[in-house]
Amino acid sequence: MNTLEAVMAGYTGPAAQPRRLVLRLPGGQLVLSSAVPDALARAVATYLTGSGPRARLPDGTLYTSAPSSLIAEVAAQPHADGTFDILRVY
Numbered sequence: 777m778n779t780l781e782a783v784m785a786g787y788t789g790p791a792a793q794p795r796r797l798v799l800r801l802p803g804g805q806l807v808l809s810s811a812v813p814d815a816l817a818r819a820v821a822t823y824l825t826g827s828g829p830r831a832r833l834p835d836g837t838l839y840t841s842a843p844s845s846l847i848a849e850v851a852a853q854p855h856a857d858g859t860f861d862i863l864r865v866y
Contacts, residue, residue, distance in 0.1 A: 778852035
């Protein structure tokens with residue numbers, strides 16, 4: 777499986793259990809992840825120390841900004857809806 781690294785720029789849902797991650801791809805484009813599995817969401821939540829400013833993706837999705845300290849390894853090919861599967865976060 778081909779993968780790529782993306783910087784986590786934010787999330788949707790509550791900080792304690794993010795539902796989707798907003799990812800900055802290597803070219804700078806912001807994209808939405810597919811639904812975050814529960815175990816991974818809990819792990820990501822440990823790095824979210826407070827709420828950042830709210831922002832919107834071009835499609836209107838509202839998200840909370842997050843520090844750019846997490847890297848997500850994602851499947852290189854998006855789903856038909858444009859979301860990316862997260863394989864791991866570090």
